Amino acid sequence: MSLSAQYLWIIPALPLVAAAIGALTPRSGRKLVAGAAIVALVLSFFISCAALSTALANPAAHLTHNFTWFELGNDTVRLGWLLDPLTAFMCTMVTFVGTLIFIFSLGYMQEDENFKQFFCFLSLFAAAMLGLLVANSLLLVFICWELVGLASYLLIGFWFHKPAAADAAKKAFITTRIGDLGFLLGLLWLYDSAGSLLLYDNGNGVLEATVLGALGSAATVCGLSVASAIGLLLFCGAVGKSGQFPLHVWLPDAMEGPTPVSALIHAATMVAAGVFLMARVYPLLTPDALQVIAIIGAITALLGATIAVAQYDLKRILAFSTVSQLGYMMLAIGVGAPGAAIFHLLTHAFFKALLFLGAGSVIHAAHHEQDIRQLGGLSVKMKLTFATFAIGTMALVGVPLFFSGFWSKEAILHAAHATAGSHFPFYAALVGVVLTAFYNTRLMAETFFGHARSHAAEHAQENSAVMTTPLVILAFFAIALGFLGTPAYPWLQARLSGETAVHVHSLLDGVGLLVLSSGLVAVGIGAGFALYGRTRRLRTKATAPDPLAIAAPRTHAFLGDRLKFDELYAATFGVVNTFLATASDWFDRSVWGGIVHFFALLGEFSGTVNREADEQGLNAGFDATSETLRATGQAYSRAQTGDAHGYLRFLAVGFIVLALVAMLGGVA
DSSP: OOOOGGGTTHHHHHHHHHHHHHHHSOTTOHHHHHHHHHHHHHHHHHHHHHHHHHHHHSTTOOEEEEEEEEEETTEEEEEEEEESHHHHHHHHHHHHHHHHHHHHHHHHTTTOTTHHHHHHHHHHHHHHHHHHHHBSBHHHHHHHHHHHHHHHHHHHTSSTTSHHHHHHHHHHHHHHHHHHHHHHHHHHHHHHHHSOOBSOSTTOSTTSHHHHHHHHHOBOGGGOBHHHHHHHHHHHHHHHHTTOTTSTTHHHHGGGSOHHHHHIIIIISHHHHHHHHHHHTGGGOOHHHHHHHHHHHHHHHHHHHHHHTTOOBHHHHHHHHHHHHHHHHHHHHHTTOHHHHHHHHHHHHHHHHHHHHHHHHHHHHTTTOOBGGGOOOHHHHSHHHHHHHHHHHHHHHTOTTTSHHHHHHHHHHHHHHHOSSOSHHHHHHHHHHHHHHHHHHHHHHHHHSSOOOSHHHHTOOOOOHHHHHHHHHHHHHHHHGGGGSOSSSOHHHHHHTTOSSOOOOOTTTTHHHHHHHHHHHHHHHHHHHHHHSSHHHHTSOTTSOOHHHHHOHHHHHHHHTGGGHHHHHIIIIIHHHHHHHHHHHHIIIIIIHHHHHHHHHHHHHHHHHHHHIIIIIIIHHHHHHHHHHHHHHHHHHHHOOOOHHHHHHHHHHHHHHHHHHHHHHHHO
């Protein structure tokens, strides 16, 4: 089974058609819209599988289909589709995980009055993400990139009647636009330098040797090459979309949307777009740009894991976990291992979707209670959810050997350790391993172990099969997917790098680091159980203080407030923005408004002068002349009696007068 590159457009087109059906169908057509959305994504999955088969047959090839979009003067804007292992793996993952999330949503959103709109927005989101993946043009990537932003705004703020949801949607939209501005500037610079935005174009694409050589040799400010500057500008877009420091602040607030949205955004689609973009343009990235990416990724990985330690909202803990794991992926790209980054992206998509849907199962069963202090005892009441959630947690933590997250995390750690540059990313990643194991153990203990600490947890029951079946499927892949890229047999990384042969490594290669990271996982799990897994702790009430809050109250509060990033931005950028807005308002009202008012008065004065000159001068003079002429005419008309004898008498008198004048003149 194979697929030509010219038919790749069908993959995003199917969910786009489903979105159109959802937009045109009345609210009563719930089943039609949901069915169309799921069927469309299932068909896209099968086509993606065909694309994957084609790509794996020749992993080194970049199969393209380019076409002219429109012509403007002498310039031609061309778009295209690209098929290679990166595109194929990502499309297969997005459609498969997305289908499971769509199915889960049938149960989770069944009581929502806007059920139809929800599936319409989901389909639009999937179409935009898939369009981004199959694009062979950075212009088309950017178009779909912005559509992803629009769809995420609609989904995050889906419960718009909640002020927090509306604010979160605006925050996500505006924050990601900041990064997108850098992305746009990078595109403009790249087009100006290369004359094209096609990635591959028979040797003339921006990722091919001819253009890369020219960009790398051209210098710009601060000693950076043009390629470095453009790469960093493109990275700005990835920082916004993938929640990297310092634009990570939108991602946890996005939890205000329905839980399936959290699973879709934070596992398989939107946040993965930034990592995918950096992996896609990796040939364009210079060592200078890669060093910046590695450091930002390391900071993000450490930051997200640290803040998650002190959060109580079930979904927010997972959100900060996503921030941290995305940092690991960027770190991998920065240390020169894009294959390891994509490997972790794929495994993370499955186990993080599993965790978010598991959290949704808990929240749905506990009547929308998501404070872990109000839960507890769910391992007995929701056995299937607990078992699958535990598998997802062990994959995220990186429990050795049997879970996918362990192998993809090891690939990143080995790449970071082997890099010739700064070892800060490596040490930050090791600290993140301990913290990840710790806060996930805390999450499991507080949510599932001990006794129920609220009425909602006491009466929670397992959900229906439509919600639990996707959990089982995701749990299977959270285990099995890791064996595609073990250090001994890195099949997946080889295919992503275009190699047909896999270099088999000895099991003893890097065993020391493997043992070290496994030991750090054990330390984190042990510390978590020591503080939160003890019998006394598990039997406490919901109001009992957190052990970390008792040990370090100020630090715990600081972490609970997300290191005060929102307050910092409000006190700096917020103040500056408010000042500029106030100044602009004053300038608009006082200066521009004053100028406009002056010209309005000047116009009014000119109108008055013109009116007076017209009425008192021109009109009055014209009226007086007309009146004189009219009087003269009237007098003359009275002389016109029509009497011929009178006219003769008048002529005779006139003749006599003229004769007398002539005679008097002659005498004189």
